[in-house]
Amino acid sequence: MPGFPPLIDQHCHGVLRSGPSHAAFETYLTEADVPPPTAPPPHAGGPPPPRGVPPYDGALLTGGPPPYPGAPPTSAYPGVPAASAHSPAPGTTGPSVSYFDTQLGFALRRWCAPVLDLAPHCPPEEYLERRTELGTAEVTRRMLRASGISTFLVDTGLPGPLLTPGELAEAADGEAHEVVRLERLAERAADVARDTHTFLAELSDGVRESVRTARGFKSVVAYRIGLDFDPGPPGTSEIYSAAERWLDSRVPGGRLSDPVLLRHLLWSAVRTGLPLQLHTGFGDPDLRLDRCDPLLLTDFIRATAPYGTPLVLLHCYPYHRGAGYLAAVFPHVYADFGLSLSHTGARARDVLGELLELAPFGKLLFSTDAYGLPELYVVGARLFREAMTELTQGWTRREEWSHKDAERVTAMLANGTAARLYGL
Amino acid sequence: MPGFPPLIDQHCHGVLRSGPSHAAFETYLTEADVPPPTAPPPHAGGPPPPRGVPPYDGALLTGGPPPYPGAPPTSAYPGVPAASAHSPAPGTTGPSVSYFDTQLGFALRRWCAPVLDLAPHCPPEEYLERRTELGTAEVTRRMLRASGISTFLVDTGLPGPLLTPGELAEAADGEAHEVVRLERLAERAADVARDTHTFLAELSDGVRESVRTARGFKSVVAYRIGLDFDPGPPGTSEIYSAAERWLDSRVPGGRLSDPVLLRHLLWSAVRTGLPLQLHTGFGDPDLRLDRCDPLLLTDFIRATAPYGTPLVLLHCYPYHRGAGYLAAVFPHVYADFGLSLSHTGARARDVLGELLELAPFGKLLFSTDAYGLPELYVVGARLFREAMTELTQGWTRREEWSHKDAERVTAMLANGTAARLYGL
């Protein structure tokens, strides 16, 4: 990809200090929070029904001997041979579904194997062995330098033994800046606050301090309550009451999911003028995807418009066309396509093409949303470069775009808009 | 398509024993439940306004002579020449809109004409004549054997003079298994039940018996109440009351649309461990498409996760990307793409491509959703084979996928995952 402009990764996370183990590696290739269906089926002596869901008592309805006794469900069909009772769900026993068998898994084997001196698409086992052989530090260094990313904006709000932005920059021979996760800020403040008063003061200080130290804010309100929240800023007494309530009921380390406090955080960030990144679209199963449609933010977007604070919609998939619309009609709205390219692999150009429909080209930003594995920087960067190159080549070949425009727009997405937006 | 693996059709219906007539043939090419707009416009002496909608009385508002008298609406514009009063809706009179003029209609003429020794894309009339000449049995035999499908999972819950699974298997020289439609089970039980008690007992017996005789369950709860139903299992007394209410008010042959009983059916099925197929996405106008977004099932999916029972989302279009997400993050969720390919014809590879974005490859299943016409097996199978071949050829040509992976994933979709899931 000669001549492709250097990349600013406007949204990523740290990489692991060591490991992961072969078994854990695969879990970084998915947004699922549990292993793929390889375990024996739960009704073969597996876990009980979910908490809060009583064993289903259809039995009582027959008047005869209970056809559906309580757990374990295997015994539900006394007359049915065990083999047959099992066969219904062989999907949970047979050859496993592997998270390597995804577009992300295939893209990783394609683009990252050569960075470790292996053939593209080599088997996962071979890849993982070579990874162990080289060691985490060397793999990280190789991947980061092969990614073509010069600047990293790191959301430091994820837990785990991750490289700091400074360490990341060093490994990459690049530059790194912090993006502060609002909810984490509040949760940290709650961890140390003596009372409501000091909690809220701590929060204010944290937001203010972030303006000095960070390049933007990030919110995962989508995960906590969805995006259809009350769009206006909460009032002072509301905030006090909510803070009191939350602190009283919070278990140590507990997550913030109080709507009033979440809105207080958002509005505090909006008031600073720093770009505010908002998770939208798909993520792990902790969220309800249909409540993460960025269009649900419309009233919040309208309410914040007079402040001019840039709102950067992250990920967006599968609602990226709606995100493109928002970027088109609201001057302060931008859209990112990080996770959406990494996870769609060979389909990345189709997804990027859809984002390049309504959105003004100066409103779109590259990112990787990489987390844990340094491979994810390489995958995100390569997929974007390939997708953008192929899309624009098609358009210039058909004379729909000029070559000069193609170059100019590519530079905007790669780094231009991010540089402008984050003052880099 | 040499070397393409044999297909397991994981969701289909029977084919007609005889016919259909030329006129009726077309109705099998659409999800509409009425003919295309060929009839004279209703206000030229057509049907009265819909039941429950009173003739519109804007007339009363003018104080002058009624501009909008009651039905028939043709007379609404006394001062307007009849020709002009008609011309507004010539779409309902002029050359008809034909359901042959759809992607499905074009695909059928392309792929099925040669099976009847005709040229691809021959005119519909020619096709229908040849069909009559050969006779239903011969057409059925030819189509089924040309389809490349070796195994059929037949939802036996649709009415009509259809071949049984056994007859289908014989005509196809293949294998057929039953999938039990839950709502039909309840409706049949209601047809014969003496009282609430025997109804519920019959229902329990039916579910239990199905585990012995069938490979899975199917639910059309999407049609009856949409997918945003209360996710948990109903309690015993709730079920009793609902059953009593329904049986009391039911006209013979009446459909089940009671939410409590529908949920009771779903949870009864989940408890068995047999794969449960759920209609999602588009279908006939009986449903509200926006209430059939599979994402509306998220809480039900969460509630059922501990059981491990596979949930297979059918059709999904145009919400197939959301279905792919669910398949990606919930181990027990699978997605099917039957109807979505058949009805999009020349666009099938684009639709399949979108499903191949987030969904792990081991979570996707081929089907035809064929119903009535044996042609629909050929169309569904050919479109899948063409689409999958073309997609993967594009990806291997660009080196995004390896050839070996392409073959492996094709086999998963064609039959591997279905074999595993249904114990075939």
Added chain:
Amino acid sequence: MPGFPPLIDQHCHGVLRSGPSHAAFETYLTEADVPPPTAPPPHAGGPPPPRGVPPYDGALLTGGPPPYPGAPPTSAYPGVPAASAHSPAPGTTGPSVSYFDTQLGFALRRWCAPVLDLAPHCPPEEYLERRTELGTAEVTRRMLRASGISTFLVDTGLPGPLLTPGELAEAADGEAHEVVRLERLAERAADVARDTHTFLAELSDGVRESVRTARGFKSVVAYRIGLDFDPGPPGTSEIYSAAERWLDSRVPGGRLSDPVLLRHLLWSAVRTGLPLQLHTGFGDPDLRLDRCDPLLLTDFIRATAPYGTPLVLLHCYPYHRGAGYLAAVFPHVYADFGLSLSHTGARARDVLGELLELAPFGKLLFSTDAYGLPELYVVGARLFREAMTELTQGWTRREEWSHKDAERVTAMLANGTAARLYGL
């Protein structure tokens, strides 16, 4: 594009009588209603917070010196150097985001520059200079005649110094007919009505008169209250009360957004049998896109079905697949793709392809939705011709469609269905 059939533009608006200025030209390339982010950030002495949103009072929460004083927000961070306080939102100061840098802007420079004797993709400045040099009348004449459009259906409900349908027809050497915007009809009636009684009489007369003078109705109910309105017709006394309430509270020139009156308009139009165009999908930021999903019209569509009055869903993007479904299952539903192609430019064939999935081919209509700039006729027409040609060439090359069918369907979309529907 030799041999491409002449076009009927089934939905457009007038073009400007003069101008626009260079600065204003760009605003016609976007659905945004404000300039792109070029102004200094509002918190550098810009506008106050939005009306109704009090200055955010997080300050009160700290107990210390207010970290977030009232407006102007620049002073919010006394300890932070001004440069840094600014740098957060450099996006609102630096090189501007231009609405020329959009798919529509690129398509305009490609297709319209040659009409003005310039090279495709010439710089915007050069284009605008040449435009001024030639003068509005000449540019208009050239564009309209280059567009390949023979007949224009003009929604006359937009304000501004626009050419009348007659003038448009003359400049284009074509034919033009009126489409009456229902809400404008009501607003005009309200402007002159003495009382509720005369208002409603005027409204009835207006609808009746339109049947004589116009080819269809148009509604922007999507903008006013969204598409999830009560589907049935309102009763007489309801209408009277609503009219009284609205007239009493209305400021001169005020828009109609009363749900009862909006529904009264829709049902009055449905009763006439004239095709009724409904805005759906994207538009300017006045609407909430998620409330403009055409599927929200499902119950209204069902309720109006017995009348047979054609309902034409306009634009539809990004919900065009749902629109295709509605066109497939409801005989009186049609879909238009005007705005959706113009604004997606090089991606138009992908968007059109998606609409050509479920919708019967006899249910789709070409339009440009051109407004203000005569260039938008050229862009809309060329993008459709290119997209349709390329799509069908791809399908015939793969033998998925026959050449004859491709020609036939192209003619349907270009003019056949519109001619039939509007009696042209």
